[in-house]
Amino acid sequence: METENVKPVREVVVPGDLLNEGDLKAGNGTYVLDGKIYASLLGVKSIASNYVNVIPLGGRYMPHPGDSVVGVVIDIGPSNWLVEINSPYPAPLHVNEVPWRVEFGDTARFLNLGQVILAKVLMVDETMKVQVTLNESGLRRLEGGHLVDISHSKVPRVIGKGGSMIQMIQNMTDCRIFVGQNGRIWIDGEMPNMLVAEEAIKMIAAEAHTNRLTERVKELLESRKTGLVE
Amino acid sequence: MITMSMESDIKFIDENGLRIDGRRPDELRHIKIEAGVLENADGSAYVEFGKNKVLAAVYGPRECHPRHLQNPSKAIIQCKYNMMTFSVSDRKRPGPDRRSVEISKIISEALESVVQTELFPRASIDVYMEILQANAGTRCAGLVAASVALADAGVPMKDIIPAIAVGKADGKLLLDLNKEEDNYGQADVPMAIIPKTGEVVLLQMDGHMTQEEFETALDMGIKACYEIYELQKDALKRRYAVETPEVEE
Amino acid sequence: MSRSIISEIRKNHIIELLKKGERMDGRAPMDLRDISIETNVVDSADGSARVRFGKTDVMVGIKLIIGTPFSDTPNKGVLTTGAELIPMGHSDFESGPPGEDAIELARVVDRGIRESGMVDVDKLCITPGESVWMCFIDIYALNYDGNLFDASNLAAVAALKTAVVPAAEAGKGENYPLPVTCTPISVTAAKIANTLILDPTFDEEMIASARLTVTTDENGDLRAMQKGGQGPLTVDEVKAVVNASREKGEEIRNIIG
Numbered sequence: 001m002e003t004e005n006v007k008p009v010r011e012v013v014v015p016g017d018l019l020n021e022g023d024l025k026a027g028n029g030t031y032v033l034d035g036k037i038y039a040s041l042l043g044v045k046s047i048a049s050n051y052v053n054v055i056p057l058g059g060r061y062m063p064h065p066g067d068s069v070v071g072v073v074i075d076i077g078p079s080n081w082l083v084e085i086n087s088p089y090p091a092p093l094h095v096n097e098v099p100w101r102v103e104f105g106d107t108a109r110f111l112n113l114g115q116v117i118l119a120k121v122l123m124v125d126e127t128m129k130v131q132v133t134l135n136e137s138g139l140r141r142l143e144g145g146h147l148v149d150i151s152h153s154k155v156p157r158v159i160g161k162g163g164s165m166i167q168m169i170q171n172m173t174d175c176r177i178f179v180g181q182n183g184r185i186w187i188d189g190e191m192p193n194m195l196v197a198e199e200a201i202k203m204i205a206a207e208a209h210t211n212r213l214t215e216r217v218k219e220l221l222e223s224r225k226t227g228l229v230e
Numbered sequence: 231m232i233t234m235s236m237e238s239d240i241k242f243i244d245e246n247g248l249r250i251d252g253r254r255p256d257e258l259r260h261i262k263i264e265a266g267v268l269e270n271a272d273g274s275a276y277v278e279f280g281k282n283k284v285l286a287a288v289y290g291p292r293e294c295h296p297r298h299l300q301n302p303s304k305a306i307i308q309c310k311y312n313m314m315t316f317s318v319s320d321r322k323r324p325g326p327d328r329r330s331v332e333i334s335k336i337i338s339e340a341l342e343s344v345v346q347t348e349l350f351p352r353a354s355i356d357v358y359m360e361i362l363q364a365n366a367g368t369r370c371a372g373l374v375a376a377s378v379a380l381a382d383a384g385v386p387m388k389d390i391i392p393a394i395a396v397g398k399a400d401g402k403l404l405l406d407l408n409k410e411e412d413n414y415g416q417a418d419v420p421m422a423i424i425p426k427t428g429e430v431v432l433l434q435m436d437g438h439m440t441q442e443e444f445e446t447a448l449d450m451g452i453k454a455c456y457e458i459y460e461l462q463k464d465a466l467k468r469r470y471a472v473e474t475p476e477v478e479e
Numbered sequence: 480m481s482r483s484i485i486s487e488i489r490k491n492h493i494i495e496l497l498k499k500g501e502r503m504d505g506r507a508p509m510d511l512r513d514i515s516i517e518t519n520v521v522d523s524a525d526g527s528a529r530v531r532f533g534k535t536d537v538m539v540g541i542k543l544i545i546g547t548p549f550s551d552t553p554n555k556g557v558l559t560t561g562a563e564l565i566p567m568g569h570s571d572f573e574s575g576p577p578g579e580d581a582i583e584l585a586r587v588v589d590r591g592i593r594e595s596g597m598v599d600v601d602k603l604c605i606t607p608g609e610s611v612w613m614c615f616i617d618i619y620a621l622n623y624d625g626n627l628f629d630a631s632n633l634a635a636v637a638a639l640k641t642a643v644v645p646a647a648e649a650g651k652g653e654n655y656p657l658p659v660t661c662t663p664i665s666v667t668a669a670k671i672a673n674t675l676i677l678d679p680t681f682d683e684e685m686i687a688s689a690r691l692t693v694t695t696d697e698n699g700d701l702r703a704m705q706k707g708g709q710g711p712l713t714v715d716e717v718k719a720v721v722n723a724s725r726e727k728g729e730e731i732r733n734i735i736g
Contacts, residue, residue: 012471014466015344016387031388057384058272062349088350
C-alpha cells in the first residue's frame with residue numbers, strides 16, 4: 001500500500017487498464033467498475049494526493065470557465081462573432097463581452113474573419129455551449145507575431161512548474177509568449193528569435209513524456225544563441 | 231461473407247490437421263497493428279490480418295455535421311467503412327454500396343458501447359475505415375483498427391474492442407477465415423467483445439451451423455479476441471515508449 | 480472544399496517570410512519537400528504506389544479489366560482516372576461523391592498521362608472492336624498538406640510503371656508488364672502576394688491567389704497544364720512556372736527512375 005507515495009509514475013496506460021493500487025481514489029481520465037479503477041484514456045498514469053489520474057497524451061481541448069485561450073474569428077453575426085478555439089465547440093463572443101461599443105450590424109469593423117484574439121472562457125453549460133469574453137484586462141486582439149499549434153495536453157509542460165519553462169524561453173529569445181490553454185501559442189518578437197522559440201516549444205510538445213527535458217531545451221536555446229537578434 | 235456454398239476440390243484441412251495456408255484450425259493469421267500513422271487525423275491506426283490491409287482514422291469529438299443529427303445529451307459516432315476500388319480482385323465501383331452501409335452501422339454500434347459519448351453533448355466522433363487490400367474478415371480488421379484509432383485520438387472509452395470471425399469449412403470450425411476458405415465455406419460468424427466484461431458488441435452469422443457448432447465458434451472467437459486485445463494495447467503503448475520512470479513536474 | 484479559415488497572423492507570417500525568400504518549413508521558394516515513393520503496396524491491385532510530398536500522402540491503385548473499346552477507337556485500350564478526397568485525409572474533406580476539387584484533380588492527372596501517351600493503349604487490344612484492356616487509375620488522398628496534384632501524378636505514374644497486365648487470370652496468355660512509353664511529371668506552383676513558390680503546403684495553398692500545374696515529359700515538352708485559383712497570373716509568371724516545372728520535373732523523374 002503506497003498511500004504516502006506522491007511521486008508521479010511515468011507509465012503509459014490505455015483505456016481499460018487496471019489502475020488500482022491499494023486505497024487510491026478515482027481521478028481524471030478514469031472510471032470505476034465493480035469497485036476497481038480503470039483508465040479511460042490513452043495517457044500517463046499519475047498518482048497525487050491519493051488520487052490516481054490519467055494524464056492524456058492527446059485528445060481534444062475541452063474548455064473550462066476561466067481558461068485563457070487564443071482563438072480565431074471564423075464567423076461574424078450582427079451582434080456576435082464565432083471564435084474557433086481548437087475544441088469540438090466553436091465559441092460565440094457576444095458584443096456585450098468586448099471592451100468596445102459595437103452597434104448592431106457593425107461587428108466586422110471591430111473583429112474581422114481570421115483575426116486572432118486572446119480571450120477567456122466565460123462559461124460552459126451542460127450541453128457544452130461555450131462562451132468567451134474579451135472583457136478583462138490583458139485580453140485583446142493579437143496582431144503580428146507568429147502562431148504555433150500544439151496538443152492542449154502538452155500545455156502544462158510548455159508552461160513548466162510555476163511558469164519556469166516558458167519564462168526560460170521568453171528570456172533566452174527575448175520574445176513575448178502567450179500560451180493558450182487550448183494549445184494555441186502566440187509568439188511576438190524579432191523574426192529569427194520567434195522561430196527559435198517555436199522550435200523549443202515544438203520540442204517540448206514532442207518529448208513531453210520524457211525526462212531531463214528542461215536541460216535539453218536549455219541546450220537548444222543556447223546553441224541557437226548566435227542566430228538571435230538582440 | 232459467404233457468397234455460395236460451392237463444391238470445391240480444395241481440401242481445407244489436410245491429413246496433418248493443417249489449413250491451406252499452414253495454420254491450425256484455431257490459429258490466427260499474422261497480425262500487425264500500428265497506431266498514429268496519419269498526420270491530420272486526431273487518431274489513426276494501420277492493421278494487417280494476413281493479407282488484409284486496413285487504415286482507420288478518427289476525427290473528433292468535433293462539431294456534428296449534419297446539424298440535424300446532433301444529440302443534446304451525448305456525442306454521436308459516425309462510422310464509414312469503405313473498400314478501395316483495387317482492394318478486391320474484381321474492381322469495386324467507388325462509393326458506398328449496401329454492404330458498406332451495413333458494416334458501417336454495426337461497427338458504429340459496437341463502438342457506442344464503450345465510448346463515453348455522454349462527455350461530449352452535441353458533438354460527433356467520426357471514424358473512417360479504408361480497406362486497401364481485402365482477404366476476408368475486413369469488417370473485423372476494420373473494427374480492430376477503429377478501436378485503436380479512437381484510443382489514439384484520446385477519445386475516452388471504457389475498453390478497446392477486438393474483433394474476429396470464425397467460420398466453417400469441410401465441416402470443421404476455423405478461426406479467422408482467409409479469402410479461399412470464406413469463398414467455399416459453409417458458415418461465417420464475425421464477432422467483437424468488450425474484453426473487460428466479456429460482453430458481445432458485434433455479432434453476425436450466415437451459413438449453416440448447429441447450435442453446438444455456434445457455441446464452440448463463439449468460445450474460439452472470444453479466446454482469439456483476447457489475443458488480439460493484447461496486440462491492440464501494445465500498439466498504443468509502443469507509440470509512447472518511455473525510457474525511464476522518473477519525471478519532473 | 481475548404482471550410483478551414485487561416486488566421487491573419489499565420490497569413491501575414493507566411494507573407495513576411497516570403498519577402499525574405501523563406502518559407503515556414505525552412506524551404507526556399509523553388510524547393511520541393513522530401514519525396515518518398517513506395518510501389519507494389521497492395522497485391523490485390525495490378526499496380527499500386529504510395530507517394531509522400533512532405534506530409535501529403537497519396538495512394539494510387541491500378542486495375543486492369545477486360546471491356547469493350549470505344550467505337551471510335553476499336554483497337555485501343557481504355558484509360559480512366561478517378562480521385563477521391565476521402566474524409567480521413569483532412570477535416571475539410573466530406574463524405575460523399577467526388578466534388579469539383581476531386582474531379583479536377585482526377586482530370587488533370589489523367590490529362591498528363593493521356594496526352595503523353597504514357598500508357599501504350601495500342602498494345603492493350605485483345606480482339607479489335609470487341610475486347611480491350613481497360614486501365615483504371617484510382618487516386619486516394621490519405622493525408623492532405625497541399626499539392627495533391629503532384630503527389631497524385633507521381634503516385635499514378637509510379638503505379639503504372641510497375642503494373643502488370645493480369646492476362647493469365649483472364650485466360651489471355653501470360654501476364655506481362657503494362658506497356659508504358661514515358662514518364663510525365665507534374666510540378667505545381669502557387670502565387671502568394673507576388674511571389675511564386677513550388678509544392679505548396681496546405682497553409683500556403685489557403686492564402687495563394689492562384690496556382691499553375693505544368694506536366695512535362697522527358698524532352699521537357701509540355702503535355703498538360705492547369706491554372707487554378709481565383710486570382711490572375713502575369714505572362715511572365717506563367718513562363719517562370721513552365722521553366723521551373725521543366726527543371727524540377729527532371730529532378731523528380733530522376734527519383735522515380
